[in-house]
Amino acid sequence: MSIATVFEIALAAVVLGLAIWTIAVPETYSATVGFVAYGLLVALIWVRLDAVDVALTEAAIGGGLGGVVLLGAAARLRDAEATAAERPDRSTRLIAAILSASIAAALAFAILILPDYAPTLAPAVVANAGATGMANPVTNVLMAFRGLDTMLEKVVLLLAVVGVWSLASDRAWGGRPGPRHEADPNGVLAFLARLLPPAGIVVGIYMLWTGADHPGGAFQGGAVLASMWLLVIMAGLADTPPVSSRWLRFILVAGPCLFLVVGLGGLCFGAAFLAYPVAFAKPLILGIEVAMILTIAATLALLLAGAPERNT
C-alpha cells in the first residue's frame, strides 16, 4: 500500500465520519457545521480525483456559499427545534437503515463492476479543443460542446431567484431582500469589508481569466465576487438593492441573454445554434463568461439574501 492510498483511505474515513455526524448528531446547528467541514474535505477528494475545476466549485459552493445558507437558516431556526416533531420510531428507522444500506450496496456493486475498459470522451474533447482556442477541457465542454446545458442551468438559477422572491409578502414586494445589517462603521468587520473586496475582486477576475486554460471559470469566480458583495452587505457598508431595481434585473439576465444572442449569432454566421466561428471563438466565449460572472455573482448573493422583506 502506498502512502497515497493510505492518505486516500484516511481522507475517505474522515469524510464518512463527518457524513455520519451530519446525519446523526442531535442539534441541527452542529450538523450544519459538520456538513460545511464535509464539503471542504470533499473538495480535497476532487483534487485527488484530478478534477480541480470541480474541487474549486465544490469548495466555493458545498463548503462556502451553501454552508453560509445552511448555517444562516440553522441559526434562525434554532428556536424552532424544541417544537419539532419526534423522530420516527425504532422500527421505521431500522427499515430505513436496511433499505438505505441496500441501495448503497447496490450502488457500490455497480461501481465495482464497471468495465475494466473505461469509455471516455477525453480524447475527443482534447482533439476538438482547437475549435475554441482554449486549453481548459472543462471550460470547452461547458461553453462549447454542451452549451445548451450551461445556458439552461443559468435559467435554473434565475428561476430560483424568481422562486425565492415569490415568497415575499405582497406588502414587501419590490423591496429589499433580507434584514438590514447594522454594524459599527469603525468595527473590525467594516475594516475587513473595506480591505478584502479589492483583493477579492482581483481574485475573482483572475479565476475567470485563468479558466480559459487552467482550472477556474465564471462560476468559481462568480462565487468569490458574490461573497465579497455579501461581506460588504453584512458589514453594513451597503444595502441589498430593491428587487424592483432595473439595473439589478439587467445584471441578473445579462449572462444567459448574451449566451442566447451569441448562440443565435452562431445560427447566422456560424455552423449552427451555439456554434462559434473559429476565428472569434475565444473572445466570444470570454465575453459570455464576463457577462456570466456578473450574473452569477449577483444571483448567488441574492439567493443568499432571501426574499424581499422591507421597503426601506
Place this chain on the structure above:
Amino acid sequence: MMATPSALATTTADLLLVLLIVVPVAGVLLAFALGDRYVRRVAFTVIPVGLAISGGVLLALPQNDGHLVYLLGAWPPPLGVALRADGLSAVMLAATAIVVCAVAIFAAADFRLAAGYGRAPFAFWILLLAVWAALNTIFVGGDLFTLYVALELLTFAAVPLVSLEGRAETLQAALRYLLFALVGSVLYLMGTALLYGLYGTLDIVLLSHRVSAEPGALIAAALMTTGLLAKTALFPLHLWLPPAHAGAPAAASAILSGLVVKGSFFILLRVWFNVLPGVPGFAAAQFLAALGAGAIVVGSIVALRQQRLKLLVAYSTMAQIGYLFLLFPLALDASGRLETGQALAGGLIQAISHAAAKAAMFLAVGSIYAGLGHDRITGIRGAARALPLSVMTFGLAGFALMGIQPSGASLAKELLLQETARTGQWWWAGVLQVGGMFTAAYVVLVLAHALSPSDQPVALVAKPPRGSGLAALALALCSLLLGLLPWEPYLPITYTVESKLFGDEALVKFLVTVFGGAALAILLSPWPHPLAFSAAGKTIMQLIAPLRRTCIGLGSLVETGDGVLRQWSTASISLLLVALLLAALMFAAN
C-alpha cells in the same frame, strides 16, 4: 467521431427544434428584465409565437420521414448534444402549446392574477413560460443529462407555482414537493452516472445501440425509473401531489396537473422505449402497471371522499396518472422487449387527453370557487344555474376523461384494450374498464350535486369573467374531440378504429360507464346524497343502506391507508422499496 444517422445536413425544419427552446427562454429573460408592468405583455407576445412553432413541427414532421434532428453547435454526439423530434414529441409539443395558450387566456382574465402589477402575476407569467421551455426541452432533448437539467427547470418552475398564495399549508405543500422531487432527480442522476460509466455517452440514440442487459445497466434503469416515478407521483409515491395541486391558484393547478407531471412521465417513456427497450422485461412492466392499478383504485376512492372540489380533482389526477402506467406491460412483444407500438400510442393519447381535460377541470373548479366563495361539494347545489358555463365545462371535461366517444380517452382505451387482447393480458382489460367507471363516479357525484336545485337562491361572491370560462370550455371540447383527429402520421397506430359515434355499442358503453359510476358514487361517497332529497330516491337509499355503510367503511379504511402512505417517512421508504423491487425484478427477468 462516431458516425450517427443524425449527421446529416440540417434543414429549416430542424431549426424549429432550437426555436422551441429559445423562444420561451427568451420570454422568461425578457419578462424578468422588463419587470412587473410588462410581464403579461411579454407572455402574450411569446405564446402565439411558441404555438406557431409547435404547429410548425407538427406540419414539418411528416415531410421529414417523421424525424427532425438538430446538432447543437454542430457537434455530433457523443461529444455534443442533439435535439430530436419524433411523432411522440410532436403531439406532446402541440398539446402543451394548446394547454398553455388556454390557461394563459384564462389567467389573463382571472382577477387574482390580473389585478395590479404585484408579486403573484410577476411570478406566474414567468413561471408559465419557464414550464413551457422546460417541457419543450424535455420533448426534444436527445441527451439524458440535458433531460435532467430540463427536469430540474420544470421543478423549479412548478414549486413556486404551488406556493403562489403564500399560505402556510401551500408553503408546506411546496416544500414537500420540492424535497421529494429533488430526491427523485438525484436518483435519476445516479442512473445517468452509471450509464455514462458503462457506455461513455448519454445520447439517447447512441445509448440505444450500446446498452445491453448487464447488471450495471439494470441498476441504473431501476434508479432512473424510481426517480421519475417519484416526480410523476405514481402511487405510492404521491405524497406531495394532492396538497400541491389543490393549494395552487386555479390556473397554476391546471398547469401542474395537466402538464408538469407529464414531463417526467415522458422522460420515463424515453428511457424505457428508446434507451433500454430490452432491459426492463416482463416482471418490471407488470409491477409498474400494478402500481398504476393501485393508483386508480386508491385515488378514485379517496377522491370520492373529499369534501373540497379541488382536492377531489387533485386525487383524480393521482388516479389518472395510474391509468397512464397500464401501457407498459401491454407494449411488451413476445420476447419481453418493449415495442414502440399501439400501446405506447394509446398511453400517449391518454396523457394528452388528460392534459386537456384535467386543465379544463381545474379551471372550471377555479371559476366555481371564485363564484361561490368556497368549493365544498355539499355546498354547490344550484351551481349549475348560477354558473352554467363552469359546470358545463366540468361536465364535458369529465365525460372526456371517463372515455365517452369520441374523446381521446375513449380512443386510448380502445387501443389499449386491443393490445390486452393481442398480448393476452386480460387482467389489464378489467382494470381499464373499472378505471373508466371510477372516473365516471366522481364526475357524476359532482354533477349530481351541482345540478340539483338549491333551496335558496345562490349568491355569487364574484362573477367569473366570460373570457376565462370560454378558454376552459374550449379545452374541455378539445379533449372531448381528440378521438376524431388523424393520429396515424405521428403515432404507431396499426388497427383502424372505426368511429362508432352513434352506434348501439357506443350507447351501451356510455350507459354502463355512467351507471356503474353512479352506483360507485352512491356507495362510496360519505356525503348526504342529492338523491336522498326526493321521495323515490329516499326509498332506494334506504334499501341499499347496509351495503352503503359497508362500502363507506371500506372507503374510510382506504383513506386512512392513503394518509399513512402520504407521511414522509412511509413515502420515502416506499420509494426505496420500489427501487429495490424494480432492480430485483429486472435482475430476475435477465
Place this chain on the structure above:
Amino acid sequence: MNLARDIMTIACVSTGAFFFLAGTVGLLRFPDTLTRLHALTKADNLGLGFVVLGLLPQAEGLRDGLKLISIWMFALLAGATVSQLIARAVRRSGAR
C-alpha cells in the same frame, strides 16, 4: 541544492502540522471559548505559516510563490477578524 530544499520543506511542513495538531487538541480540550479561540488562531497563523514557508522552496516561479503567500495573508486576515468577532460576541453575551 535540491536536497537542502527538500529538507527545509520537510522540516517546515512538519512544524506546521505539529501546530495544527496542537491547535486541534487545544480546541477539543480547552475549557472555554476564549482559550479555544487562542488555540485555533495559533494553529491558523503558525501552522499555515510554516506549511506555506515549507512549500515556498518547491514553488515553480515567483507567481506561484506570491500565490502561496497571499493565501496565508488572506487566511490571517479572515482568521483575525472572525476570532475578534467571536470573542466580542462571547464577551457581550457573557457566555463562557
Place this chain on the structure above:
Amino acid sequence: MSSVSVFGLCAAAAVGLGLYGLITNPQSLRKILAFNLLGSGVFLLFGIVGRRGAAAGVGNDPVPQALVITGVVVAFSATAMAIALLLRLFHTSGSTTLGSRAPTSSRSDAPGG
C-alpha cells in the same frame, strides 16, 4: 485498492447516509442537509466515472466534470430555494416540519382557490 474503489465506496456510503437522513430526520433543515449529502455522493460517482476515463493527458474525463459543475449549481439553487421556503414557512406558521396533517380530514373550510 485504487483511489477509484476507495472513493467509490465513499460515494456509495454518502448516498446511503443521505437517504437514511432524508427518511428519518424530522426537521426539514436536516432533510435539506441530507439531500446535499446525497447529492455530493452522486457527484462523486460522476467523479469516479471520469477518473476511470482519464486519457489523452487529461487526468479526469472533462465531460463528467462539466456535468458535475452544472449539477452542483442546480443543487445549490435547490438548497437556496428550499431554505427560503422553510424560513417563510417558519415565519408564517412557526412550524418547520413536513407534518402530514392530511388535508382530507380537515373539515374546516380552508381558503384556497
